[in-house]
Amino acid sequence: MNTIEKLLDKSNSQSLDQWRDHLKQQVSRLDTLFYHNGALTQTLTAGFTEAASLIVMAEQFNTQQLSNLLTLLNLEQVQSVRLYAPQIIESITVMRFTISAKPAYLKASLDAFAKENMMDFALMDNFPDWQKPGLVLMDMDSTTIQIECIDEIARLYGVGEQVSAVTELAMQGKLDFNESLRTRVAKLAGAPISILNDVADSMPLMPGLLDLIKGLKKAGWKVAIASGGFTYFADRLKADHGFDYVIANTLEINEQRLTGQVIGEIVNASVKASTLEKLAAHYNIPMSQTVAIGDGANDLLMLAASALGIAIHAKPIVQENAAVSLNHLDLQGALCLLSASSSKDNW
Numbered sequence: 001m002n003t004i005e006k007l008l009d010k011s012n013s014q015s016l017d018q019w020r021d022h023l024k025q026q027v028s029r030l031d032t033l034f035y036h037n038g039a040l041t042q043t044l045t046a047g048f049t050e051a052a053s054l055i056v057m058a059e060q061f062n063t064q065q066l067s068n069l070l071t072l073l074n075l076e077q078v079q080s081v082r083l084y085a086p087q088i089i090e091s092i093t094v095m096r097f098t099i100s101a102k103p104a105y106l107k108a109s110l111d112a113f114a115k116e117n118m119m120d121f122a123l124m125d126n127f128p129d130w131q132k133p134g135l136v137l138m139d140m141d142s143t144t145i146q147i148e149c150i151d152e153i154a155r156l157y158g159v160g161e162q163v164s165a166v167t168e169l170a171m172q173g174k175l176d177f178n179e180s181l182r183t184r185v186a187k188l189a190g191a192p193i194s195i196l197n198d199v200a201d202s203m204p205l206m207p208g209l210l211d212l213i214k215g216l217k218k219a220g221w222k223v224a225i226a227s228g229g230f231t232y233f234a235d236r237l238k239a240d241h242g243f244d245y246v247i248a249n250t251l252e253i254n255e256q257r258l259t260g261q262v263i264g265e266i267v268n269a270s271v272k273a274s275t276l277e278k279l280a281a282h283y284n285i286p287m288s289q290t291v292a293i294g295d296g297a298n299d300l301l302m303l304a305a306s307a308l309g310i311a312i313h314a315k316p317i318v319q320e321n322a323a324v325s326l327n328h329l330d331l332q333g334a335l336c337l338l339s340a341s342s343s344k345d346n347w
Contacts, residue, residue, distance in 0.1 A: 008040055013064040016086035016093050020347070030347040035070045035081040048080055052102040053127060054110075057329065057336045058119040061086070061093035065117050072113055073099065076106050085347045087340060090211050090332040094340045120333050122324040127341035128289045128307050133220050135285045136212075136334070137276045137302065139294035140227035140234055140248065142171075143312055144331075146204040149233050150184055153199055157191040173297030173317050177228060177268045185251065189260025193253055200236045206312070208332030213241055215335045222283050226272040228298045247275055273301035293334060294318070310334055 008019070024030055027042070034041050034048065056069065073081055080100040087094045107123050114121050128134050141148045154163035163184045170180040216223045224245040225234050234246040252261040265271065272294075280290050292299070292306035295314040303309030303322050311322035312331065319325045326333040 008063060008067055008070075013062045016061050016063065016066060016095060017088060019063045019066075020086055024347060033083045033347065035074070035083060037079060038071075038074050044080060048082060048098075049100055050082070050098045052099055052123060052125050053341065054097040054099055054121065054123050055094065055127075055337055055340050056097070056114070056119055056121045057089075057092050057094040057333060057340070058117065059092060059329075061095065061119070065119075066095070068117075069113065072109060073097075073106075076109055077101060077103055078106070084340075084343045087343065089336045089339050090208070092329060092332055092336050094336045096340045096343050115327070118328050120324075120326050120329050122308075122337050124308070124323065126288070126307075128291060128338065130219060130338050130342040132289060133222075133283070133285055134289035134291065134338075135222045135224070135276075135280055135283060136216055136291045136293065137224050137226050137272075137279065137306070138292070139272075139296065139299050139302075140225050140237065140246075141229045142295045143293055143299075144206055144209055144225060144237060145233075146206055147199075149199055149203070149229050150188075153188055153191060153195050154184070156195045156198060157188060159187045163187055170298070171296035172315050173300075177298050178266045181228065181249065181262065181266055185258075185262050186260040188251075188258045191258045193256050193258065196230075196232045196251075200233055203233060203236070205241075207330035208335065210241065212331045212335045213243075215339065217242065219338075222279070222285070224275075224279055226267060226275045226302065228267050228272075228296075245279060247271070269298045269301040272299065273305045276302055276305050291334070291338070293331070308337070310337070 032042055034044055036044055078099045078101050082098040084096040110121055138144050148167055151164045151167055154160045166180050166184050169175045170177055213223055222244045225243055227234050227248040229248050231248045231250050234248040238246045247267055249267050250263040252259040252263045280287055288307045290306040291308045292302045293310045293312055295312050297317055300321055309323045311318045311325045
């Protein structure tokens with residue numbers, strides 16, 4: 001067995017792109033790379049059976065951290081790991097691995113490792129195929145943008161504390177969403193619609209949003225919003241940034257002022273999940289090619305219905321239930337996951 005263990009020296013830590021260049025200089029015809037029983041090798045005498053894929057990413061990712069990660073996998077009874085070449089995607093270092101076993105407790109161990117090293121990761125049996133058409137459906141407030149629009153309207157109207165307290169409870173899943181929305185909107189009765197425009201003009205985009213949309217469009221994917229917020233803001237995002245479709249709640253307006261009522265069906269958790277399925281059917285995209293991104297309890301059904309549910313800076317209940325949680329990166333993390341998931345042997 002041709003081992004190259006010494007070429008991963010954590011005592012001389014370097015970035016993964018530097019390590020990759022060094023490795024290629026030292027090893028001729030580097031096609032495949034494995035970590036087997038505690039050693040790096042190019043070949044496995046017993047072959048390799050893939051049980052799951054692991055993607056790890058961070059703004060800073062070095063050889064010491066890589067060595068520690070591989071040691072962790074070995075200690076958790078993952079006998080063999082296939083390493084794919086590290087990539088730099090939107091200034092994020094991303095590395096994909098396929099592993100020979102997926103113990104039930106592995107995700108918890110990786111959670112602790114990622115937290116300690118300020119990394120994000122995804123451990124999945126299968127990822128959507130980046131090389132085929134797909135669909136990303138996103139929440140709006142605190143996902144595509146960094147604010148809760150209803151809280152901003154309330155703040156400008158002078159009822160901010162009353163509304164934000166209810167918003168927080170609804171996001172944590174402690175209140176019925178429909179009732180909480182009606183309660184909050186009722187407090188906005190009489191607010192001039194000029195406030196809506198003020199909020200829309202200053203919506204701070206979630207970092208990485210524009211890169212994600214650009215990457216999705218380039219790959220031939222569709223990107224949409226399903227929001228428990230309001231059409232006034234979702235429509236603005238669609239017009240300004242090229243979302244293919246948006247659905248949200250409609251505020252009733254009379255004589256240039258909010259009435260405190262919502263018109264039509266409320267976009268709650270069930271509507272979000274059904275929207276994912278309807279859009280996938282409309283665009284002729286299999287559910288195995290769907291991704292959902294959100295942060296609150298109202299997104300849980302949508303995340304569960306998708307092939308890849310991503311929680312971003314989410315409430316505890318969402319992090320506990322989502323397949324993937326982005327805690328350190330922003331929306332560029334979603335682009336990294338999708339891009340890296342189809343990476344081939346490219347050493």
